[in-house]
Amino acid sequence: MTPRRAPGRRPLVLKFGGSAFADLDGYHRVARYAVRRSAEEERPLVVVVSAMSGTTGRLQQTLDALAADPPASAAAMLLTTGETVSVALLTAALDARGVAAHPIPAAGTGLLAEGPPDRATVTSADATALSRALADGRIAVVPGGQAVDARGRTVMLGRNSSDLSAVATAAMLGADTCELFSDVPGVCTADPYLVPEARTLSRISYEGVRRMSRHGAKVVHEGAVRWAERAGVRVWCRPFPWGEGEGADIGVGERLRTEPEGRTEPGEGGVAGDRAVEGERAEGGEPRAVGTVVGAGPEAAAVVVHQGSDVWSFRSGRERRAVAGRLRAEGLPVTEFDTAGEICLTVPTGARGAARHLNGGRRLDDLCLVTALRADGRADHLAVPRSEAAAEARRRHAALYPSVGGATAQPAAPPVKARSPHSDVLVGSGPASASAPDDKRVD
Ligand SMILES: Nc1ncnc2c1ncn2[C@@H]1O[C@H](COP(=O)(O)OP(=O)(O)O)[C@@H](O)[C@H]1O
């Protein structure tokens, strides 16, 4: 899977996750930002986009309400539509600013994949089509999570795979950095939506962030980290929006960024106070949040809450190992752990393809796994009632970072995650299924 690289100036690859499109204005904000970066940097610009927040989950629920085990090809066709919508809307928003862009279809991404069409694996990347599109100086707007198979059909690279598309595109085009914009200040020592005291890491190794995503932190797609490491692409996780002019939302990233700097533990390399994170300044004195650079850097202690996963219990370690192996073969992230005499594993809630492997297991309703990842590589797991997961995460975070504290402090009102009211645009606003899981947290 060595990417065939494009000659010429190194392009800039920016990826905007669903959180950037929590409202329609998000497309205008991203367009404004993309135009500014394009003018500043004078190099080819690729913008990789995700579906509006909530969209892919709604589509999945709709499919689940319709059929118990729909064909993977139908799932791929449906679940990739959210990104196609985003490509069209961002192209329109750019056009409204007088900037012509190329809306790129799956076949134009240059990513070739094989395997089940709803969670295909990228096997090669050919820059020819995208380089041709970029040659006229226009911005290319690329759908995240999409590729084509050997027969030219659009396939999906699995859930949350826009990061993977962005990094694979950067590798293919010879870019040395890929910028991933999200609604958090960067990679933090815990999900800042749950642990307000979490600090932003200025740097972390590929293995450090991969360990976090392998344990269920949704912060960067594990496959994206693998691609980045192999191709030597630095991944820069950055907050968006932050100070994008009038009308910009103040997201959790902005709120955390302005909190006083916290002291950090000696020996917990790579942890930056928020002041350090915003240290870089663009010309004209505008503060530029630097977020987290994933590449060369230390591993870091962190707390992971497996919010989007179910806990299953098995009769023996052998049975669990066999099930875990089959789930991993489906490309699903699984954590095996023992708690209160139970032999358990976690599996993403509502994951396509999981149900058929879980026979013999028993779902422990309402349990949520909290994992403390130590800097030395050890992981401590504890399953707690869902309602106590955030408090447990704060306690564990305080144990890892005693000087940051916070476990006993009254929690600030948790920031509310944005979900686009337009995420129903494709499927209507009625409940798709009373019991279907959402792709986001249950707050
Ligand atoms: N350690 C962590 N640091 C930062 N964010 C985290 C962490 N763990 C989990 N997250 C979650 O990851 C989310 C960002 O990933 P994602 O939902 O894919 O964003 P986007 O929609 O912008 O792509 C954050 O909103 C946050 O809730």
Ligand SMILES: N[C@@H](CC(=O)OP(=O)(O)O)C(=O)O
């Ligand atoms: N369609 C993807 C989109 C994605 O990767 O979203 P985000 O970049 O917001 O995590 C999903 O599974 O939800």
